[in-house]
Amino acid sequence: MLDIPLPGPEKFIWPVFVVEGTKKREAISSMPGQYRLSADMLLKELSRVTKEGIGGILVFGVADKGKKDNNGSMAFSAKGTVQKAVREIKREFPELVTCTDVCLCAYTNHGHCGPLDRSGIVNNDKANQMLAKTAVSHAEAGADCVAPSAMMDGQVVSIRKALDKAGFNQTILMSYSTKFASAMYGPFRDAENSAPGKGDRNGYQASYGNIRQALLESQLDEIEGADILMVKPSLFYLDILEKLRGQTNLPIAAYNVSGEYSMLIATADRGWGNLNAMVRESTIALCRAGADIIISYWAGRYKEIFRT
Numbered sequence: 001m002l003d004i005p006l007p008g009p010e011k012f013i014w015p016v017f018v019v020e021g022t023k024k025r026e027a028i029s030s031m032p033g034q035y036r037l038s039a040d041m042l043l044k045e046l047s048r049v050t051k052e053g054i055g056g057i058l059v060f061g062v063a064d065k066g067k068k069d070n071n072g073s074m075a076f077s078a079k080g081t082v083q084k085a086v087r088e089i090k091r092e093f094p095e096l097v098t099c100t101d102v103c104l105c106a107y108t109n110h111g112h113c114g115p116l117d118r119s120g121i122v123n124n125d126k127a128n129q130m131l132a133k134t135a136v137s138h139a140e141a142g143a144d145c146v147a148p149s150a151m152m153d154g155q156v157v158s159i160r161k162a163l164d165k166a167g168f169n170q171t172i173l174m175s176y177s178t179k180f181a182s183a184m185y186g187p188f189r190d191a192e193n194s195a196p197g198k199g200d201r202n203g204y205q206a207s208y209g210n211i212r213q214a215l216l217e218s219q220l221d222e223i224e225g226a227d228i229l230m231v232k233p234s235l236f237y238l239d240i241l242e243k244l245r246g247q248t249n250l251p252i253a254a255y256n257v258s259g260e261y262s263m264l265i266a267t268a269d270r271g272w273g274n275l276n277a278m279v280r281e282s283t284i285a286l287c288r289a290g291a292d293i294i295i296s297y298w299a300g301r302y303k304e305i306f307r308t
């Protein structure tokens with residue numbers, strides 16, 4: 001009776017990958033059960049998950065290779081993959097909370113989260129301008145919530161200001177406020193084809209050994225005006241989640257990342273564990289640690305995993 005119940009579907013946000021074109025449903029080999037979908041195919045999936053009561057989605061765009069440039073300009077084009085998809089999603093499912101990933105790495109020809117300067121280093125201030133433009137273009141398309149994931153200094157305040165100036169003061173800002181430089185993102189990079197061509201992103205993601213820095217990052221984003229904070233990845237960072245819960249009154253989202261998803265599938269595939277039981281246990285762990293929102297690939301399989 002005193003047990004924390006399994007979270008209802010409304011607590012979940014499902015990350016989805018949208019590609020250009022129609023009738024596309026490409027399996028992501030490192031994330032069994034997840035697909036890159038063209039907008040029309042995504043709508044079909046959404047009619048299923050909205051019936052199951054899923055709380056929301058988080059839309060990632062995958063740009064065609066030929067359209068990538070140094071600035072990642074397709075990220076903020078009204079004709080971008082995400083913008084087109086969001087317009088269709090909100091037309092069909094006006095009630096579905098639609099969040100969008102705001103970053104440039106899927107749109108830059110070098111795979112970094114902001115434009116590079118002449119010495120090959122990400123230009124933080126320029127990146128903030130591009131990210132703000134991207135967030136506004138998503139809000140114009142109908143996004144309810146924008147989620148900046150680039151980890152640039154000052155990105156939250158830049159985006160908040162730009163949204164307010166454009167009349168989108170109601171648009172929710174969910175910040176990837178504590179995002180670790182983690183080895184658990186591998187399958188996602190496969191899904192988004194967004195591994196950096198050269199170098200890594202460790203310079204602008206938190207070190208997983210540093211608790212104080214991790215908590216400070218979230219605190220700064222709260223001061224900058226974030227509406228929802230996030231811990232990413234989640235299962236390896238339950239202590240951070242719990243400490244952050246004690247530090248803030250904002251809602252906290254736990255991002256149950258691709259590696260955490262695929263790890264359980266791989267274990268179950270080898271007959272070393274029961275998939276549904278492992279997913280349920282790990283999900284309860286996130287709730288116990290203080291997550292209000294669970295961003296998870298399991299959301300797309302809610303009925304199969306949690307209702308059987």
Ligand SMILES: [Zn+2]
Pocket residue numbers: 103104105106112113149150
């Ligand atoms: Zn990025």
